[in-house]
Amino acid sequence: MKYEEILKNISIKTDSKIILLVMDGLGDLPIKGRTPLEAAKTPNLDNLARECACGLTDPVFMGVTPGSGPAHLSLFGYDPTQYLLGRGILEALGVGVEVGPDDLVARGNFATENKGLIVDRRAGRIPTEENEAICRKLNKSLTAIENVDISLFPGKEHRFVVRFRRPGLDDRLADADPQKENKPKTYTRALSGEAEETARIVNTFIDSVSEILKDRTKANTVLLRGFAKYPSIPTMQELFKLNPAAIANYPMYKGLAKLAGMEILPAGAEIPDLFDTLEKHYKDFDFFYIHVKKTDSAGEDGDYDRKVAAIEQTDLYIPRLIGLEPDVLAVTSDHSTPCLLKGHSWHPNPFMLRARTAMPDEVGAFTERNCSRGYFGRFQSLYAMPLILAHAEKLKKYGA
Amino acid sequence: MKYEEILKNISIKTDSKIILLVMDGLGDLPIKGRTPLEAAKTPNLDNLARECACGLTDPVFMGVTPGSGPAHLSLFGYDPTQYLLGRGILEALGVGVEVGPDDLVARGNFATENKGLIVDRRAGRIPTEENEAICRKLNKSLTAIENVDISLFPGKEHRFVVRFRRPGLDDRLADADPQKENKPKTYTRALSGEAEETARIVNTFIDSVSEILKDRTKANTVLLRGFAKYPSIPTMQELFKLNPAAIANYPMYKGLAKLAGMEILPAGAEIPDLFDTLEKHYKDFDFFYIHVKKTDSAGEDGDYDRKVAAIEQTDLYIPRLIGLEPDVLAVTSDHSTPCLLKGHSWHPNPFMLRARTAMPDEVGAFTERNCSRGYFGRFQSLYAMPLILAHAEKLKKYGA
Numbered sequence: 001m002k003y004e005e006i007l008k009n010i011s012i013k014t015d016s017k018i019i020l021l022v023m024d025g026l027g028d029l030p031i032k033g034r035t036p037l038e039a040a041k042t043p044n045l046d047n048l049a050r051e052c053a054c055g056l057t058d059p060v061f062m063g064v065t066p067g068s069g070p071a072h073l074s075l076f077g078y079d080p081t082q083y084l085l086g087r088g089i090l091e092a093l094g095v096g097v098e099v100g101p102d103d104l105v106a107r108g109n110f111a112t113e114n115k116g117l118i119v120d121r122r123a124g125r126i127p128t129e130e131n132e133a134i135c136r137k138l139n140k141s142l143t144a145i146e147n148v149d150i151s152l153f154p155g156k157e158h159r160f161v162v163r164f165r166r167p168g169l170d171d172r173l174a175d176a177d178p179q180k181e182n183k184p185k186t187y188t189r190a191l192s193g194e195a196e197e198t199a200r201i202v203n204t205f206i207d208s209v210s211e212i213l214k215d216r217t218k219a220n221t222v223l224l225r226g227f228a229k230y231p232s233i234p235t236m237q238e239l240f241k242l243n244p245a246a247i248a249n250y251p252m253y254k255g256l257a258k259l260a261g262m263e264i265l266p267a268g269a270e271i272p273d274l275f276d277t278l279e280k281h282y283k284d285f286d287f288f289y290i291h292v293k294k295t296d297s298a299g300e301d302g303d304y305d306r307k308v309a310a311i312e313q314t315d316l317y318i319p320r321l322i323g324l325e326p327d328v329l330a331v332t333s334d335h336s337t338p339c340l341l342k343g344h345s346w347h348p349n350p351f352m353l354r355a356r357t358a359m360p361d362e363v364g365a366f367t368e369r370n371c372s373r374g375y376f377g378r379f380q381s382l383y384a385m386p387l388i389l390a391h392a393e394k395l396k397k398y399g400a
Numbered sequence: 401m402k403y404e405e406i407l408k409n410i411s412i413k414t415d416s417k418i419i420l421l422v423m424d425g426l427g428d429l430p431i432k433g434r435t436p437l438e439a440a441k442t443p444n445l446d447n448l449a450r451e452c453a454c455g456l457t458d459p460v461f462m463g464v465t466p467g468s469g470p471a472h473l474s475l476f477g478y479d480p481t482q483y484l485l486g487r488g489i490l491e492a493l494g495v496g497v498e499v500g501p502d503d504l505v506a507r508g509n510f511a512t513e514n515k516g517l518i519v520d521r522r523a524g525r526i527p528t529e530e531n532e533a534i535c536r537k538l539n540k541s542l543t544a545i546e547n548v549d550i551s552l553f554p555g556k557e558h559r560f561v562v563r564f565r566r567p568g569l570d571d572r573l574a575d576a577d578p579q580k581e582n583k584p585k586t587y588t589r590a591l592s593g594e595a596e597e598t599a600r601i602v603n604t605f606i607d608s609v610s611e612i613l614k615d616r617t618k619a620n621t622v623l624l625r626g627f628a629k630y631p632s633i634p635t636m637q638e639l640f641k642l643n644p645a646a647i648a649n650y651p652m653y654k655g656l657a658k659l660a661g662m663e664i665l666p667a668g669a670e671i672p673d674l675f676d677t678l679e680k681h682y683k684d685f686d687f688f689y690i691h692v693k694k695t696d697s698a699g700e701d702g703d704y705d706r707k708v709a710a711i712e713q714t715d716l717y718i719p720r721l722i723g724l725e726p727d728v729l730a731v732t733s734d735h736s737t738p739c740l741l742k743g744h745s746w747h748p749n750p751f752m753l754r755a756r757t758a759m760p761d762e763v764g765a766f767t768e769r770n771c772s773r774g775y776f777g778r779f780q781s782l783y784a785m786p787l788i789l790a791h792a793e794k795l796k797k798y799g800a
Contacts, residue, residue, distance in 0.1 A: 062776075063787040
């Protein structure tokens, strides 16, 4: 019996409440000897650490830098080597497209075609506003193809997401993209016999778009990549018997939470809004995932001071979490985003957990290096959920 | 998607350089309170440790004492529970036999036969020189059997390795060894229908040898065990996109490195020779495995002082490694060889890694017990390669 099956069998419904605060991209490396978390004034996080058991988590395995998909799935208790999300799905979640089990999505580029050749794969990176206007026009003009409803959703510059909606679509499709400029326009093709009908529909769509945009000198056709069906993932209700809610601002994280079966609670754009939403809905759910994005954005920009500020701002609200008296309060990150690297990295995440059953250790401040000496040691993020559930006394005995 | 497939998908070719220094059998236990590594004066290793992230590694899993094969494969990034090397292959690598994909090898004993019975399975442990003379004679007298070229390579006393060379040979063969004295001479038999031709060839070989040696009163026949084909292991080029080189003195380690796709660089017999070779070839490769054997040999002999001396001698050359300014410098061992046990053991290996992206920890000296408090914590050796590759910035993001 494996990880997921074991948890499914031993999880039980209780009244206990769990708060999981995720500070995205929190982990970092020292600059002038201190990481942003070490440099930030975080009296509340540090006080909390003194009541917690602490550790460091690896999102996938040591050395592997995760994308947001694997990093979050792992934290939600899903094996990230087993559940892989297609690029199209993540792109769709990222721009806030609502995706369901009958949907096939793909990432698209508006591109420029001239006499059958793709002369610019990005259509000169048209302005986002022009992209939005083209998508509006296409959504108005396109009709259903073989009963498949089709919608386009603009992204930045030349990028968009397309959603094909009808039962029975198949995502085993090759990219409709010549990959290089001055190559002939490329259609998709079925990678499995069962995908042939879908391939025909997608190719009819490509021709219809080209027809509608034929008078344009640029951005007059589309390339499609990363075809993906809505992944079938067991929900946190099924696996853990939770009634979970997500409090997040960014579409990608709302989408990932929805995939895991969480209810998405409306929240404003700023950090305090997240905590207002939590307090408002605290009685209605037993698991809350709260996502703070600013720590990651600052790391991606290599902006050490902004990362320190984002940590310090979040620290102010820790007493409000404690004030709710959750049975388990866990604070961690999905992955590290060191300012030095200006991007996600493989470095482990600081993790702390407060519960009446948690072993207090000697960690006196919530930092990467302090957590490395914590009671939990170093472990895969995948085990954060079992730990959280156990400390919430939501797991019964395994075996007799 | 699993470990190896993930790494294959995310590894990229870069200009960064990696040095992996392996001090064989380094880990030990205290005698009068100190391990050899604790007792040795190692100012250079200790200075390096202060710039490194440190940890302890388990070659297979906690409690398992590895042979040289699993210990090294794990360190090279291969799951030692998946890739098992036949004894014949390891014996062949150990005596420096060149082995390729068309080869079948086995370990052999010269034995004494009398009236169809094996009366001495080791032929009275004949002197090595006599063994060498018999092998020379057989290599001259034996002709190809069904187009299979056959070569014998002497080992110590009564032991040798035999290599059968022709495409299409099969290693699913039972040992040709009665296991006890005064039992009838034993032939091999096919353990699979496809191995029947090979069994016939091997048995013809046994009869030919007995015929050539029939006038001898002892060492007049052979026993064969551990038939093994050259294992098919993906190379470090395929898995990690490395251009790797090995600097080692002993045939076993050269053989293991060659299996993993490393180029074997010529090196003299003493410790300084290894570093001369490294400097000479440093521009030509991006990964260097350097193997120091003396620490293990001293441990195998239970010679504490000699182990201390081997460690101190290696320490002298650490500045030359640092002087090359590799992007990643890792120092560790393949397994422990405690003087107390005079053999390989299951104790974990001290591990340290220096890179611009490594989190400095509080480890101030490179010892077993200090490394146990390092930032990497305790991990399987299998993850040393992903960690090394990540810190060399040779791994891209996993998932979106």
